[in-house]
Amino acid sequence: MDTQNKKLYxxxxxxxxxxxxxxxLAFLQLLNQGDFGKESMKNAVKTITETPARGLxxxxxxxxxxxxxxxxxxxxxxxxxxxxxxxxxxxxVGMPFDEIKTALEKIKGTNRFNPAKxxxxxxFKTISYLSENKERLKGVDYxxxxxxxxxxxxRASHVFGYAKExxxxxxxxxxxxxxxxxDMIGSDGLEAKYxxxxxxxxxxxxxxxxxxxxxxxxxxxGNSDIKPVNGxxxxxxxxxxxxxxxxxxxGNKRGGVVAMDPRTGEILCMVxxxxxxxKIFSGPTDSKQFATLINDVDKPLFDRVIQSKYPxxxxxxxxxxxxxxxxxxxxxxxxxTCEGSFTYGGRTWEDHGAFGPITVxxxxxxxxxxxxxxLGLKCGIDNYNKYASIYxxxxxxxIDLPNETYGxxxxxxYLDKVFGKKGWNQSVMINLGIGQGELLVSPIQLACYCxxxxxxxxxxxxxxxxxxxxxxTGEEEALKFDQRKINMSQDWFDVVKKGMFxxxxxxxxxxxxxxxxxxxSGKTGTAENSRGQNHSWFIGFAPFDDPRIxxxxxxxxxxxxxxxxxxxxxxxxxxxxxGNKMDVYKEDTTGGVxx
Numbered sequence: 001m002d003t004q005n006k007k008l009y010x011x012x013x014x015x016x017x018x019x020x021x022x023x024x025l026a027f028l029q030l031l032n033q034g035d036f037g038k039e040s041m042k043n044a045v046k047t048i049t050e051t052p053a054r055g056l057x058x059x060x061x062x063x064x065x066x067x068x069x070x071x072x073x074x075x076x077x078x079x080x081x082x083x084x085x086x087x088x089x090x091x092x093v094g095m096p097f098d099e100i101k102t103a104l105e106k107i108k109g110t111n112r113f114n115p116a117k118x119x120x121x122x123x124f125k126t127i128s129y130l131s132e133n134k135e136r137l138k139g140v141d142y143x144x145x146x147x148x149x150x151x152x153x154x155r156a157s158h159v160f161g162y163a164k165e166x167x168x169x170x171x172x173x174x175x176x177x178x179x180x181x182x183d184m185i186g187s188d189g190l191e192a193k194y195x196x197x198x199x200x201x202x203x204x205x206x207x208x209x210x211x212x213x214x215x216x217x218x219x220x221x222g223n224s225d226i227k228p229v230n231g232x233x234x235x236x237x238x239x240x241x242x243x244x245x246x247x248x249x250x251g252n253k254r255g256g257v258v259a260m261d262p263r264t265g266e267i268l269c270m271v272x273x274x275x276x277x278x279k280i281f282s283g284p285t286d287s288k289q290f291a292t293l294i295n296d297v298d299k300p301l302f303d304r305v306i307q308s309k310y311p312x313x314x315x316x317x318x319x320x321x322x323x324x325x326x327x328x329x330x331x332x333x334x335x336x337t338c339e340g341s342f343t344y345g346g347r348t349w350e351d352h353g354a355f356g357p358i359t360v361x362x363x364x365x366x367x368x369x370x371x372x373x374x375l376g377l378k379c380g381i382d383n384y385n386k387y388a389s390i391y392x393x394x395x396x397x398x399i400d401l402p403n404e405t406y407g408x409x410x411x412x413x414y415l416d417k418v419f420g421k422k423g424w425n426q427s428v429m430i431n432l433g434i435g436q437g438e439l440l441v442s443p444i445q446l447a448c449y450c451x452x453x454x455x456x457x458x459x460x461x462x463x464x465x466x467x468x469x470x471x472x473t474g475e476e477e478a479l480k481f482d483q484r485k486i487n488m489s490q491d492w493f494d495v496v497k498k499g500m501f502x503x504x505x506x507x508x509x510x511x512x513x514x515x516x517x518x519x520x521s522g523k524t525g526t527a528e529n530s531r532g533q534n535h536s537w538f539i540g541f542a543p544f545d546d547p548r549i550x551x552x553x554x555x556x557x558x559x560x561x562x563x564x565x566x567x568x569x570x571x572x573x574x575x576x577x578x579g580n581k582m583d584v585y586k587e588d589t590t591g592g593v594x595x
Contacts, residue, residue, distance in 0.1 A: 045219045046077070046113045046207045051183070052200030053146035055231035055471055057160065057190065059240040060266075066160055068146035071283070072122040074130075075115035076100075078107050080214060081139030089140055092126060093119050106181065113209060117182030120165075121147060121283035138214075148282040154244040158272040158303040159236075159401075159464060161189015162281035178202070188301075190464060192402050194234060197468055203228030233469040235476065237266030241580035242572065246271045249568045249585055254556035255536075256304035256443045258462075259572055262451035262541060262550040265460030265481055267399070268576060274300040304554065306404040309440035313525030313561065314367045314509075314595045315537045315552075316435025318453060318496045319388060321360050324375045325492040327383035332495040335359055338370035345427050349373055352594045364499025364523065365508040367595040369434050376433020377426060384432060385411040390486055391449040391459065398482065399444055399462040408440035436528055443552045446539050451550035453500075454521075454541035456493045457486035497521065501544055504570075509562045509595040510538065512588065513570030518577050519544040520570055522551075524561030524595045533557040536592075538565035542573040549576050563592025 057066035074093055081104070090097045100118060107116055122130075122142060130142055148163065166185045178199075179185060186195035204226045206219035218225075246257045246269045257271040274296075280289055293301055302308070324330030340354030351369040355362065363371035376384070389395065394409025408414075410432065415424050418438075431437035444462060452459040461481040469476045500521040504510045509524045522540025529535055536555035541547045551569045558564035571585035 044208060046115075046209045046215065048115060048143075048205040048207060049180070050203035050205060050228045051143075051145050052202060052228035053230045053471075054148070054163065054184075054191075054200065055198040055233040055469075057234045057236055058469075059236055059238045059243075060268075060466065061240070062235075063240050065150070065152055065156070065236070065238070065240060067149045067151055069149045071120060071145050071147040072127050072142045073120045073145050074118045074122055074126075075141050075143050076104060076118055077113065077115045077139040077141070078104050079112040079139070082137075085137055085140070089137070092129060093122065095119055103181075115141060115143065117143075119284060120145065148278070150278055150282075152240065152244070154240070154247045155275050155278065156238070156243055156247075156270070157189075157275045157278050158305065159189055159238065159270050160278060161191040161193075161401075162187055162278055163191045164281055164285055189401060190234065190236075193400050194465065198231040198234070200231035200471075201229040202226075230471045233471050234465050235467040235469055236464050237261070237264075237268060237466050238270070238464065239268050239576065239580070242576050243269040243271070245269075245575050245580070245583075246568075246572055247273075247275075249571060253558065253564075254298065254304075255554040255558065255565075256308065257551070257553050257568065257572070258305045258443050258447045259549055259551040259576065260447055260451055260460075260462055262454045262458075262460065262547045265448075265451070265462045265483065266466065267462055267464045268549060269572070270305055270464070272302070272304040274298045276300040303401070303403070304556070305443045306399060306401055308442055308554070308556075309405055309407050310535050310554070310556075311437065311439055311527040312435040312441045312446060313527035313535070313537050314369075314435060315446055315450075315523050315525035315539045315561070316439070316441075317364055317367065317372055318500060318523055319391065319393075319449060320372050320375060320379075320433055320435070321364065321496050321499075322391075322453075322488060322492060323379050323384055323387045324360070326387040326488060327379045329378040329383075330360060330375060332491055333359065336363070336371045336374050338363075338368050340370070342370045342373045342430070344373075344377070344430060345425070347427070349430055360495055361499045361502065364496065365502035365506050367503075367509050367524065372433040373430045374433075376429040376431075379429065379433075380426070381410065381412050381415065381429060381432075384429065385409055391452060393439075393441060393445055393449070397444050397448050397462050400464055400481075404444070405442050407442055407445055408438060410438040414438070435525065443554045446537070447550055447552035450522075450539040450541060450552060451547075452486060453493060453496055454547040454550055456490060457488055459484050459486055497544070500540070504540070509593060510540075510566045510570070512562055513566050515542075515570065515574050515584070517582070518542050518574055520573055522566070522569065524566055526559070526561045526592075526595050529557065533559055536564035537561050538569040540566075540569050540573060542577060549573050560592030561595050563588040563590065 053068045090100050163184045163186045166179050166183050186192040206224050208216040208219045250271050250273045259268040335357040337357045338355040342349045355368050396404045460483045463481045467476045467478050502508050504520045520542045521544050525537030527535040536558035538553045541550040553565040553569040555564040574582050574584050
């Protein structure tokens with residue numbers, strides 16, 4: 001090949017290469033710009049996530065109960081951070097060196113260009129130091145976030161719950177991609193139940209960066225930024241004044257209180273004791289403090305209103321009466337004789353008196369055990385389970401809180417499984433008739449059943465939240481909860497309510513709480529406890545002819561029902577009906593009477 005042809009061949013080859021490169025460049029920059037442009041943007045733009053403030057919580061009268069306060073959070077951008085400064089930063093914020101190192105090592109890929117949250121609630125001195133040394137401590141900065149604050153004279157810790165930093169397991173299990181490492185998430189109470197409502201929508205600021213991750217200014221002059229949307233607020237049914245009073249009456253005791261409007265199912269107050277200080281979770285959670293709460297033998301994190309399971313004792317007697325009516329074993333006028341004790345199968349069950357032939361009204365008023373021993377035996381386990389389940393025993397009430405218990409409503413299948421088909425006989429019904437034995441209930445279940453009886457069979461789903469309020473527009477949306485009518489005779493409700501009326505206003509076991517201002521009704525209960533002192537119960541409603549409050553009080557190991565639970569319940573009913581003005585509480589010092 002001569003020299004001239006060699007030149008033509010060379011220039012032709014170079015031309016083909018140039019054409020090929022030009023075509024590829026056009027494909028990347030023009031035809032496929034959408035896909036590759038996005039990938040390029042990830043490397044050229046730093047995304048700063050702006051966390052929205054969680055929604056507030058108000059009581060039924062518009063008082064703020066859960067608020068937010070501004071807080072500073074340490075953030076580190078791995079791509080521009082000099083690891084030689086880890087020790088200085090760790091000492092500055094009081095964190096272990098390895099903890100920061102581990103957190104940064106988890107951040108991969110393009111996330112290295114985005115700030116990672118390291119520690120919340122920095123003090124002003126630390127913020128000042130970071131500001132003064134910003135040029136030297138490359139990649140170290142802070143962001144403003146909102147943390148919870150509680151402007152109350154009460155705790156309501158089991159109602160509100162708390163938000164804490166999301167765990168790795170929660171990140172792995174999340175549906176979608178809303179949460180990232182360091183985000184806060186509702187972990188108990190209303191904070192957890194209404195997480196998606198309270199959390200809001202994240203905002204994003206985009207900053208142009210060079211190849212070393214240094215900020216070069218706002219990307220697209222800030223026109224691409226997305227503003228955060230604060231979470232929606234919750235308007236609760238809670239009455240702040242009543243809540244404060246209830247917590248005061250419970251003091252350092254163990255147990256629970258729940259009061260509701262029987263007409264709607266709205267929870268007016270709810271107390272579980274022991275409780276805990278929510279401020280522990282409003283900033284950085286001390287692992288030792290949290291471990292102390294978890295390991296506390298009194299279980300302050302345990303919500304006794306919706307999670308505890310105890311025999312209801314004599315508070316079950318109105319329910320047992322309804323079972324008797326429904327099964328046809330009892331009528332409003334029929335009598336059962338109480339001789340002072342009852343013998344069956346060679347065993348004798350005692351009572352606290354001999355009352356002779358009595359109707360159900362007197363049996364409830366005097367809390368006559370023999371009456372209900374015999375009635376339980378007559379009804380049998382199938383009727384017992386069938387009609388009690390109508391009042392949601394053995395089921396969840398549906399209260400808008402997480403982790404509610406089902407309790408335990410025994411059935412024939414259950415007893416067969418536990419004792420064997422030949423390991424039990426009808427004598428179990430004797431104890432079940434007075435709310436003892438295998439039956440287990442929670443205070444919220446008893447409160448709902450008492451409310452339903454007061455309303456002649458209208459069962460309302462209990463709930464803490466009335467409305468959701470848009471924090472930006474102020475627009476409110478009322479939430480809907482179930483309400484149903486229990487199909488039982490009005491005569492039955494009248495008779496049971498008359499007995500509960502006489503418990504307080506006649507010669508019954510709670511006559512010590514009779515009120516001169518309001519007509520209170522209810523039923524005491526003392527649940528036997530093989531491991532220690534008995535549990536004290538009371539259920540009630542008021543006023544008798546127009547119920548506006550129904551209540552259940554549980555005192556763990558607190559003795560007789562009329563000694564501990566009844567005075568607290570009576571005082572709370574009077575307090576609420578008086579517009580939170582009257583305080584009639586008097587502690588019982590007599591030790592109470594058997595019921």
